Amino acid sequence: MxxxxxxxxxxxxxxxxxxxxxxxxxxxxxxxxxxxxxxxxxxxxxxxxxxxxxxxxxxxxxxxxxxxxxxxxxxxxxxxxxxxxxxxxxxxxxxxxxxxxxxxVMKPTEIALSEYEARFECDNAAFAEFLSSEHIMTEKKTKRGIAELDLKEHLDILERSDGYLRFTFPSGTEFNINAGLLFDAFEKQFGTEIYTLRITRTAIKCRNGEIFH
Amino acid sequence: MTYKDKLDRILLKVQKPSRYIGGELNSVEKDPEKVTMRFAFCFPDTYDIGMSHLGMKILYSLINDVPGYWCERVYMPLPDMEEQMRRHDILLYGLESLQPIKDADFIGFTLQYELSFSNILAMLDLAGLPVYAKDRPALTPIVCAGGPCVCNAEPIADFVDLCILGEGEEVNLELMRLLERCKAEGTTKHEFLVRAARIEGIYVPSLYEVEYNDDCTIKSITPTEGAPEKVRKRIIKDFDSVFYPDTFVVPFSEIVHDRAVVEVLRGCIRGCRFCQAGYLYRPFREKTVETIEKETISLCESTGYDEVSLTSLSTSDHSEIERMLGTLATYSDAARVNLSLPSLRIDRFSKELVDRIKSVRKSGLTFAPEAGTQRLRDVINKNITEENVMNSCRIAFEGGYSSVKLYFMLGLPDETMEDIDGIADLCQKIIDLFYSIENRPKGGIKISVSLSTFIPKPFTPFQFEPQPTEDVIRERQKHLMEVVNKKRVTVSRSHFDVTHLEAALARGDRRLSAVIYSAWKKGCKLDGWTEYYKYDKWMEAFKECGIDPAFYVNRTRSYDEIMPWEQMDVLVSKEFLIRENKKAHEAVPTPNCRESCAGCGVNRCVGRPCFEYDK
Incomplete structure (x- = not known):
């Protein structure tokens, strides 16, 4: 061949x-x-x-x-x-x-965001409080070192209930946020551990809102 | 909560979690309801190392081919994982079932190096089992050990129920069938062990009484309850048709040897006097080129590996090496698979072979002269001349190589400072040779010298020899650093601390079980890892047990001393070892087995000469 x-x-x-x-x-x-x-x-x-x-x-x-x-x-x-x-x-x-x-059809450079679904067990009241706070500050490793990042600014919640969250974060070759960072930030801020966290990326979308294909 | 659920809670908190979850390609899952014998095969080191081990792959497939028998893989977790396991009540589990191994019928350890001994205790403890055999009265699990280190299993005698001496392809199944019968009959563990001791190759330490002389040497080793006087090593007589897996479990993460591996021959014809493997794996047996080709294709196709390695103690000693390489190259070219050939003998290094390896991958060349002078090479029976080394280097340099790695050993019997100077001289001659070649590669030559420390091992002609003391070793290392060409040669040395412990454990007796226990209690484990090795704790343990390691390490043993491993028969006679030891001190080499028979005794068992000699 x-x-x-x-x-x-x-x-x-x-x-x-x-x-x-x-x-x-x-x-x-x-x-x-x-x-x-x-x-x-x-x-x-x-x-x-x-x-x-x-x-x-x-x-x-x-x-x-x-x-x-x-x-x-x-x-x-x-x-x-x-x-x-x-x-x-x-x-x-x-x-x-x-x-x-x-x-x-599309180029990987057109990718803009990822949609995630998370299931977890934790103190629901604390998590609600966490999500409603004005800023969710975290540290993100970049090529130039560690940078401060406000997750709240980039978080778009699509659906939520106790122990369940559907949301989007920016994704792509330029700027990408790991979904796990949100839950790490919660653990850190509230001094608690989430053990049964399950995150699934359900969709990858492009700038025009279409599913990447 | 199942173990899978428990693991899901912790795995993202540890490094490289995929090695703790199983489910890799070609791993074997069986219906627990239909399993009559469960064998937890433990490699007492981490996944990355254990998964590279060929013997384990062979026995894993062999056992799993039997309906109703299930072999699982178990490795030593690194400290981050161990901490999580302990915090969440997760006992050591098998990667196939994700079930605790304490419920298995067998827990088998393969002992490849002495520095893994403390991991046996660590793993039994993590499994939720008492570490001492006497504290495990139930019939199952039976804790057993195999691999080269069981030729002297005395240091771990108190922890294991039985040892398997020699090649496991046949005896493992015999042992499993026996336990299956004993379970059905409802026998005691003791009854099982007494019966197991009647199987050739099975050593049950608790059935042997050891008496000591006042000077701590051994007075007698007495078998009881019908156990054999000498436990005979098992070997596979028909090696060409011996079981070989047609597939490997392919790990998710990268491991040390991440490739397909085909065993081309077993044993070694060379008889280097320091090399334990050279005696333990006798007799020399090889596979036919056709078998090797078949196994290569099957493994590559079922794993998807794009690299296959031909392995053995000395692959170039295969009687048909050139035809083998030709045949395999035809396949590997077509399938776009890389062929790699470790352990090539310097004196078999032909132009064709260099070209063949070069066509695959141009990495550095490695030679193992082991000693710096011809006299010392004759002492250790490394039948390589300076001319061989130079010829091989010339071919290599003309073929475009410009870096050479040389292995030497320091602290060999009868070694003098002249021999250390010899190492530096040999390096210089290679450097001079390089610059004398007109069409040499651009840039300078680089030589890396790897300087290990000689460790006397059981069942070698040097089992009687002392390892030089720390002062002597350090002085000789220092001397080499002073005389070697530092511009072109980099020298890496082995750590004295590590070789010292390995030397003590290798020729230790049963009294060392207490030392190993004490060291483990002090936190010693993963001793093969520099970052976890705690030499001071080991020395503390020796001291507390009132044992001086020098007794095992630095003492010359007389020919008539009863060795701790005297009850083991690896088919090489003690008379032969003594003969070879005497010749070593006279600096007289012994021809390799293909040239003439040195009468080691192994052909007693083969029932015919190992080779057809002309006369």
């Missing part, structure tokens, strides 16, 4: 269960191995250490589940969407499932 790219593809996958503990770098290697294992016709880099070439639109933080994450690759051979999906799923570990594949 000649290693010549013929078609760009965007693969959509879920990362749940035990797979939430896989770091982004490890996920990258995991997909490379799965492509090898599934003998998928994916373009590899040339050179001394050839490797399967894949890129992720938006990394998912360790500990956060995702239901529609994506990665881009180049096919070197025509293969049907159905076969691509099923061969991926045969090669992947159980808790990572490819759900869809299509030619990419």
């Amino acid at each position: 000649a290693n010549t790219a013929t078609k760009n593809m965007r693969i959509f996958f879920s990362k749940t269960g035990r797979a939430i503990y896989i770091s982004h770098l490890d996920l990258y290697r995991l997909f490379q191995r799965s492509i090898k294992r599934g003998k998928l016709p994916v373009w590899e880099t040339e050179g001394f250490n050839p490797h399967v070439y894949i890129t992720f639109a938006l990394p998912l933080a360790l500990g956060t589940a995702g239901v529609r994450e994506s990665l881009d690759l180049k096919l070197i051979e025509d293969i049907s969407r159905e076969e691509l999906i099923s061969r991926f799923n045969d090669a992947l570990p159980r808790d990572i499932r490819v759900t869809d594949a299509a030619e990419p």
Whole structure:
């Protein structure tokens, strides 16, 4: 099979269960191995250490589940969407499932925000008070060091009840807020620990409000 | 709350959580209802190290291939995880079932290095079990140990119920079947152990009485209850058709050796006198090129690894190394998989081989002359000449290499300062050679010298030898630093503290169980990790137990002394070791096994000569 790219593809996958503990770098290697294992016709880099070439639109933080994450690759051979999906799923570990594949429409640079769903157990009154405060200050690591950040400014709450929160945070190549920071800030401010926190990224949206696809 | 739920509460608070949750590709899950024997296979070190270990992968697949038998993987958690586990009442669990291992039928430790001994105690304790075998009266779990260190299991004799000597591919299943029967019959643990001791290769320390002389040397080792006088090492006679996994568990996170691994041969023909593996893994057996090819393809395809390593004690000693590489290269080129070849012998280094490795990856070259002068290389039977080294380096330099790593050992028997000077001289000759080559690579040459300290090990011709004292070792290290070309050569030295403990444990007797217990109580664990190693605590433990490590480390043992491991038979005779020891002191080398038979005794068991000799 000649290693010549013929078609760009965007693969959509879920990362749940035990797979939430896989770091982004490890996920990258995991997909490379799965492509090898599934003998998928994916373009590899040339050179001394050839490797399967894949890129992720938006990394998912360790500990956060995702239901529609994506990665881009180049096919070197025509293969049907159905076969691509099923061969991926045969090669992947159980808790990572490819759900869809299509030619990419949007550019990863168009990504603007992520929608999350969080389930947790904590003092509900305290959490309500936390959310209603004027500022939610936290520290964020940046390339230039640690910067102060007001999460409240960027937080958009879509739905809430006791132990449940649906919200959005900015996402993208330029500016990105890890959903976990919100709960870290709560733990820090109220001197309490949330143990059963489950965060899922439910959607990635672009500047025009459309779902990234 | 299930363990999975409990783990979900803590895993985001620890480093690299994916190593504590299981569920990796190719890990084996079974229906607990249908499992009759559960084997918790413990590697007494962290996941990253343990998951790289080939022996564990082999036995894991072997046991799991048996319906009703379930082998799980268990590793030592790092302190951050241990703290969370203790805070949330999580006992040490198997990665497959996420269930506590205290409920398993077997808890088996593989002992690859002496510095993992304290981790056995730490892991048993984390499992919620008493560390002393005598405090675990129930039939299950049976705590057992295997791996090279059980050739002298005496230091851990008080903690384990039994040891498995030699290769486990057959004996492990025999042992599991026996326990299955004993469970059905409802026997006592003692009855099981007495019966287990009748299986070849099984050593039950509690069935042996050890008496000491006034000078603390051993007076006698007496088997009781029908246990054998000598426990015979198990070996696989038909190595080419021995079980080999067609797949590996592929970790989520990067581990030390993150690649497919194919074992091409077992044993070693070389007989380096310091090398325990060279004697323990005898006889020399190899797989056919066809088997190696089949296993390579199967592993790469089922794991998706893009790198495969051909492993053994000395891969280039395979009788068909060139054909093997040719065959494998055909596959690896087509499948775009990298081929890597560790442990190449310097004197087998042909032009073709260099080209072959180069076509894969251009990393540095590593040679292990081990000693600086020909005389000392003859003492240790490292049959390499300076000419071999130079020829290999020349081929390498002409092939574009400009960095060389050299392994040497310090503190060898009969070593003098001249031998240390020899290390510096050899480095200089390699440097001069480099600059004498016209088409040498651009830039300068870099030599890294790795200087380890000699540790006398059981079942080697040097088992009688002392390790030099700290003063001597430090003086020789210092001397090398003074005479070596510092511009071109960087020297890394092993830490005296670590080799000293390893030396004591390697040739220790049963009295060391008390020391290990005391050290563990003082917080010693993960001793193989510089950041966790507590030498002062270990020395305190020795002192409290009234034991001087020098007794084990720095003492010359006479040929007729009863060694703590005298009841173990690794198929290499003591007479042979004595013969080799004498030749060492005369600086007389022994030809390798392929050239002529040195009469080590292992062919008693093979039932024929290891090689077909011309005469």
